[in-house]
Amino acid sequence: MKENNQERQGKLMSEQPKKVAVFACSGIGKSLGSVAREIGYELTERVRPDTTVLTCLALLVINDPETRKLITENPVIAIDGCVLDCAKKSLEANGAKEVRAYQSIDFFKKHNHLKPEGIAELNEAGKKLAALAADELAGVVDELLAEEAKNV
Numbered sequence: 001m002k003e004n005n006q007e008r009q010g011k012l013m014s015e016q017p018k019k020v021a022v023f024a025c026s027g028i029g030k031s032l033g034s035v036a037r038e039i040g041y042e043l044t045e046r047v048r049p050d051t052t053v054l055t056c057l058a059l060l061v062i063n064d065p066e067t068r069k070l071i072t073e074n075p076v077i078a079i080d081g082c083v084l085d086c087a088k089k090s091l092e093a094n095g096a097k098e099v100r101a102y103q104s105i106d107f108f109k110k111h112n113h114l115k116p117e118g119i120a121e122l123n124e125a126g127k128k129l130a131a132l133a134a135d136e137l138a139g140v141v142d143e144l145l146a147e148e149a150k151n152v
């Protein structure tokens with residue numbers, strides 16, 4: 001049976017080499033927030049399933065010890081839906097080791113023929129935008145892990 005992200009997070013604590021933890025903002029009521037979440041799924045389930053783990057941002061709000069350990073011992077990618085940067089700021093405020101931060105609007109600016117619409121269900125353009133963004137973030141995952149490997 002396919003391992004889900006939560007099971008992967010649990011295993012991650014004892015695994016070497018490290019993985020990249022991915023957090024998307026909650027993005028309620030905004031299409032670009034939904035794009036941020038979709039990028040997280042695309043990156044961790046399709047593009048780099050063996051080297052990333054997607055985790056709930058809200059676990060930081062309740063001071064979950066495993067999530068704190070995850071972000072202080074592994075490189076992190078934050079994907080936000082707007083300029084408020086909730087994911088990035090939450091991660092930094094909780095002592096994340098290294099955060100590479102992105103906003104879904106940046107990917108839309110690069111691929112502005114793909115206008116995301118919809119919130120609960122993104123339109124096809126929004127899904128395609130998320131897939132392209134995840135493809136671009138694959139290189140960031142590889143780079144972060146290569147840096148980790150050098151520091152072992």
Ligand code: SF4
Nearest residue numbers: 025027033081082086
């Ligand atoms: S970054 Fe923007 S879209 Fe995302 S949770 Fe914060 S306010 Fe909402």
